[in-house]
Amino acid sequence: MSRMELQQNHWEQGTLLLLNGQLPPAPQLQSLSARFRRVVAADGAAVAAVKNGVTPDAVIGDLDSVGGQRTNLEELGVTVIERPSQEENDFEKSLKWLIEQGETTVTIAGIGGGMIDHTLNNFSIVAKFAHQLQLRFLHEGSVGIVVVGDAQIPAVPGLRVSIIPLPAATITTIGLAWELSNQQLAIGQREGASNMAVANLVSVRVHHGVAAVVVGGDAAESAQRANNGD
Numbered sequence: 001m002s003r004m005e006l007q008q009n010h011w012e013q014g015t016l017l018l019l020n021g022q023l024p025p026a027p028q029l030q031s032l033s034a035r036f037r038r039v040v041a042a043d044g045a046a047v048a049a050v051k052n053g054v055t056p057d058a059v060i061g062d063l064d065s066v067g068g069q070r071t072n073l074e075e076l077g078v079t080v081i082e083r084p085s086q087e088e089n090d091f092e093k094s095l096k097w098l099i100e101q102g103e104t105t106v107t108i109a110g111i112g113g114g115m116i117d118h119t120l121n122n123f124s125i126v127a128k129f130a131h132q133l134q135l136r137f138l139h140e141g142s143v144g145i146v147v148v149g150d151a152q153i154p155a156v157p158g159l160r161v162s163i164i165p166l167p168a169a170t171i172t173t174i175g176l177a178w179e180l181s182n183q184q185l186a187i188g189q190r191e192g193a194s195n196m197a198v199a200n201l202v203s204v205r206v207h208h209g210v211a212a213v214v215v216g217g218d219a220a221e222s223a224q225r226a227n228n229g230d
Contacts, residue, residue, distance in 0.1 A: 153213060
């Protein structure tokens, strides 16, 4: 995956994966889910999704959080895939199952919120799978694109852009107020939070490692509208 396609319809031809964290409010979740070819939930996220008016195509995990709702999910037509191993969490099990199905592109909702150790572990799993899947995550109006190789990111001048190494990456950028030129970012040493776009396209090249490029807030919505051609 040396070059990442970032048009909106590219992502929506893939899978929306719901985690048991902070999901968007019901109206937004319903609208988001309706745009994707497939919606998969990791364990308890299936129950939360149904409560918010979204029926996933499948639920994957050890099903400890599904509990007595399993029968209800099956009656709704949800494919229940039980993977009881405790060596992996339900997020990792879901990504492995998607790879087995031939999936290449996954958008993740619910990656944050809840217990902080779960959130930190989720980003470790993102880094682990970054070379096998094209991944992005959505959280509170922000969009995070997980980059290995090259990415071209639609933007608007003034868009807040953060580049977070997972856990280290050597990066060159074009289109930011504070450019990087073959420079290393690393957790515990140097991060790239709260940069700003100065062009309508931001180029990020990750020479080595993995990085999450996060665009956030209202500016992210503006960039998404530009991406959609609105």
